[in-house]
Amino acid sequence: MDKPFFEDAGMVRMERFMDLAVRRQKLIASNLANVDTPGYKTVDIDFEQELQSQMAGSAGQGISMAVTDTRHLATSTGDQGGLPAQARAVEGLTLRNDLNNVNIDREMSELSTNAMKFSAVAQMIAGKFRTLKSAITEGR
DSSP states (O other): OOSOGGGSHHHHHHHHHHHHHHHHHHHHHHHHHTTTSTTOOOEEOOHHHHHHHHHHHHTTOOOOOOOOSTTSOOOSOTTTTTOOOOOEEOTTOOOOTTSOOOOHHHHHHHHHHHHHHHHHHHHHHHHHHHHHHHHHTTTO
């Protein structure tokens, strides 16, 4: 095997998927926290479009960055997983009298859907680790 276990295309995709799901979870939580804030506008990311752009842009490769000065920050992925996902105001939602457009039902539905997707990918990663463990212990 010429690639380490954690750097194969499937693991990279799953890692990026989970990073994006965590970012989206934070945005949804922020929307819910601001449900009564006058003038607050619902923000979200286009999950599928962001994921596709990440996969197309990297073609399964890691993010390539170069440190040209010792004072530069480390090239680790950081709290957003290195993803340039930009939060945008959600269009088409009904404004209330206080100019807030957060819809609790929509946000709870999005929260549930996002958590389900995250859980499914986490289970796939756990399966890969079970396979590795089985190989290490020779199926015992």
